Amino acid sequence: MNARERFRAPKKVELRDEDAGLTPLREKNGNGGAKQRERALTDELIGQVARFQEMLYASRKQKLLLVLQGMDTAGKDGTTRALFSQISPMGIQATGFNAPTERERAHDFLWRIHAHVPGNGLIAVFNRSHYEDVLVPRVLGDIDGKETKRRYAHIRDFERMLAESGTTVIKIFLHLSKEEQKKRLQERLDDPEKHWKFDPTDLAVRSQWDAYQRAYEDAIAATDLGHAPWYIVPADSKTHRNLIVAHLLLETMQAMNLSWPAPKADLAKVKVE
Amino acid sequence: MNARERFRAPKKVELRDEDAGLTPLREKNGNGGAKQRERALTDELIGQVARFQEMLYASRKQKLLLVLQGMDTAGKDGTTRALFSQISPMGIQATGFNAPTERERAHDFLWRIHAHVPGNGLIAVFNRSHYEDVLVPRVLGDIDGKETKRRYAHIRDFERMLAESGTTVIKIFLHLSKEEQKKRLQERLDDPEKHWKFDPTDLAVRSQWDAYQRAYEDAIAATDLGHAPWYIVPADSKTHRNLIVAHLLLETMQAMNLSWPAPKADLAKVKVE
Numbered sequence: 204m205n206a207r208e209r210f211r212a213p214k215k216v217e218l219r220d221e222d223a224g225l226t227p228l229r230e231k232n233g234n235g236g237a238k239q240r241e242r243a244l245t246d247e248l249i250g251q252v253a254r255f256q257e258m259l260y261a262s263r264k265q266k267l268l269l270v271l272q273g274m275d276t277a278g279k280d281g282t283t284r285a286l287f288s289q290i291s292p293m294g295i296q297a298t299g300f301n302a303p304t305e306r307e308r309a310h311d312f313l314w315r316i317h318a319h320v321p322g323n324g325l326i327a328v329f330n331r332s333h334y335e336d337v338l339v340p341r342v343l344g345d346i347d348g349k350e351t352k353r354r355y356a357h358i359r360d361f362e363r364m365l366a367e368s369g370t371t372v373i374k375i376f377l378h379l380s381k382e383e384q385k386k387r388l389q390e391r392l393d394d395p396e397k398h399w400k401f402d403p404t405d406l407a408v409r410s411q412w413d414a415y416q417r418a419y420e421d422a423i424a425a426t427d428l429g430h431a432p433w434y435i436v437p438a439d440s441k442t443h444r445n446l447i448v449a450h451l452l453l454e455t456m457q458a459m460n461l462s463w464p465a466p467k468a469d470l471a472k473v474k475v476e
Numbered sequence: 477m478n479a480r481e482r483f484r485a486p487k488k489v490e491l492r493d494e495d496a497g498l499t500p501l502r503e504k505n506g507n508g509g510a511k512q513r514e515r516a517l518t519d520e521l522i523g524q525v526a527r528f529q530e531m532l533y534a535s536r537k538q539k540l541l542l543v544l545q546g547m548d549t550a551g552k553d554g555t556t557r558a559l560f561s562q563i564s565p566m567g568i569q570a571t572g573f574n575a576p577t578e579r580e581r582a583h584d585f586l587w588r589i590h591a592h593v594p595g596n597g598l599i600a601v602f603n604r605s606h607y608e609d610v611l612v613p614r615v616l617g618d619i620d621g622k623e624t625k626r627r628y629a630h631i632r633d634f635e636r637m638l639a640e641s642g643t644t645v646i647k648i649f650l651h652l653s654k655e656e657q658k659k660r661l662q663e664r665l666d667d668p669e670k671h672w673k674f675d676p677t678d679l680a681v682r683s684q685w686d687a688y689q690r691a692y693e694d695a696i697a698a699t700d701l702g703h704a705p706w707y708i709v710p711a712d713s714k715t716h717r718n719l720i721v722a723h724l725l726l727e728t729m730q731a732m733n734l735s736w737p738a739p740k741a742d743l744a745k746v747k748v749e
Contacts, residue, residue, distance in 0.1 A: 261672040261673075262672075280564060280566060283564055283565055283566055284563075284564035284565075284566075287564075287565050288561050288562065289561065290557075291553065291556055291557035291560075291570070292556055292557075292560050292565060292568040292569075292570035292601060293553060293556055293557075293570045293572060293603060295565040296565075296569075297564070297565035297566045299566060328565060330566060385748050385749075388748045389748050392743055392746060392748070395736065396736055398736065398738075398739035398743060399534040399535075399736055399737045399739065399740075400534075401739060401740065401741075401743060401746075402740055403740060403741045403746060406746070406748065406749075409748075409749075410749075463668065463669055463671065463672055464672045465671075466671035466672065466674060467672075467674065467675055467676060468676045470665055470671060470674060473665060473674070473676060473679070475658050475661045475662050475665070475679065475682075476658075476679075476682075476683070
């Protein structure tokens with residue numbers, strides 16, 4: 204399995220050609236239990252992730268930034284919950300970026316982002332991110348093509364700086380189909396315990412589906428670099444989506460060459476009285 | 477089960493009279509599987525905690541602060557990991573407070589703490605806290621009795637302000653025996669994967685065990701209030717410790733009167749196109 208190769212964004216991204224319903228890792232035989240097996244395998248993979256995270260935390264020499272993007276209901280929250288259940292909250296910093304506040308808007312768009320990048324030893328998860336500050340104003344017409352290009356240049360510079368400062372950056376686009384989103388929004392309407400998640404303005408965003416897909420294609424093409432790669436993860440199946448992201452996370456951490464740090468003293472001589 | 481009553485700190489705390497090895501919730505029959513049953517019951521309780529946490533997160537009207545204190549190896553990390561495995565990192569903010577930095581020392585001792593209190597909808601876990609900034613200098617003789625009293629008054633005022641601003645505050649002292657600490661420190665020496673956790677300065681703290689126990693007794697007596705209660709949790713058994721803390725957390729959240737918030741619009745009229 205080389206998930207990082209398999210799900211890496213292509214040079215020219217055409218989201219309409221990427222099938223959000225694909226489940227390439229799903230086992231062919233034994234239909235009934237496919238989801239169950241995907242859950243079990245995901246748990247096994249994140250058990251391995253948890254061990255690498257402990258080394259990362261213990262060594263405090265590197266850091267990991269996971270950016271999650273996707274349309275509403277694509278599973279940014281669900282992925283965050285599923286992937287980090289075996290990791291102590293001490294080692295994870297998850298931040299959601301909503302519409303910027305007045306104080307945030309008074310600064311450059313990377314200002315509020317920078318405050319939440321991970322320090323040594325930590326994993327940070329961005330549930331939405333600096334990309335929203337290009338995607339949304341671009342679709343709404345608040346910035347023109349020239350400013351859009353300028354912002355992507357700022358993002359490239361920013362992410363290169365993070366990478367050169369010891370941060371492993373990976374960016375995941377959870378690719379949902381418009382049909383699956385309809386189903387999930389409808390589920391929120393049908394279940395009183397999910398009503399709080401339903402925001403009528405989500406429908407306005409949905410009505411501009413194609414414009415957002417084009418904006419994502421541009422964003423990914425403009426910022427997919429070796430030190431800050433984009434992965435496109437088919438997200439119509441939740442269990443399969445988690446499985447792919449678990450693979451990506453594990454392979455990424457394997458490549459970080461983590462190990463246990465040297466003890467703080469010559470422990471052979473230490474005696475506990 | 478009323479854990480909040482049972483483990484609430486007594487008016488006059490005498491830690492030498494509190495048995496750290498107690499397991500009052502352990503089932504009498506079926507010795508062999510006691511730990512396994514405690515793990516299963518803990519998981520069940522934190523499943524209920526997770527549901528309340530979703531309501532807290534959805535409503536964004538209240539917040540919860542859990543302060544964990546205890547001697548080295550008492551299980552502050554282990555408790556944090558065990559208790560929040562079913563909660564998304566989006567809803568939890570765990571902060572460890574080590575020795576203050578130069579910039580932190582240039583401010584009042586609550587300055588660095590205040591920056592990490594939870595916002596509406598969130599649970600914050602303090603792994604060590606503002607209490608360290610009284611306990612440690614008190615034992616080391618860096619502050620006198622008068623300054624110690626002054627700081628506890630500052631803490632009382634600070635915690636009352638948090639409580640009156642919608643924060644439910646609970647403080648847990650993980651009560652470990654000196655013998656069990658010896659065993660756990662020795663385990664860190666014996667296991668190469670735990671060497672990074674072993675800090676020889678922990679032995680200096682251990683050598684002042686009694687002074688720290690007295691300092692804790694003072695701290696708890698000075699700051700145990702209805703709106704910011706202290707619980708003393710016997711912590712020699714890890715599974716039983718987690719079980720007690722799960723009970724405390726669940727009872728605390730039950731008392732917060734959480735519910736699902738009203739939807740953002742009249743959803744009956746909404747149609748997903």
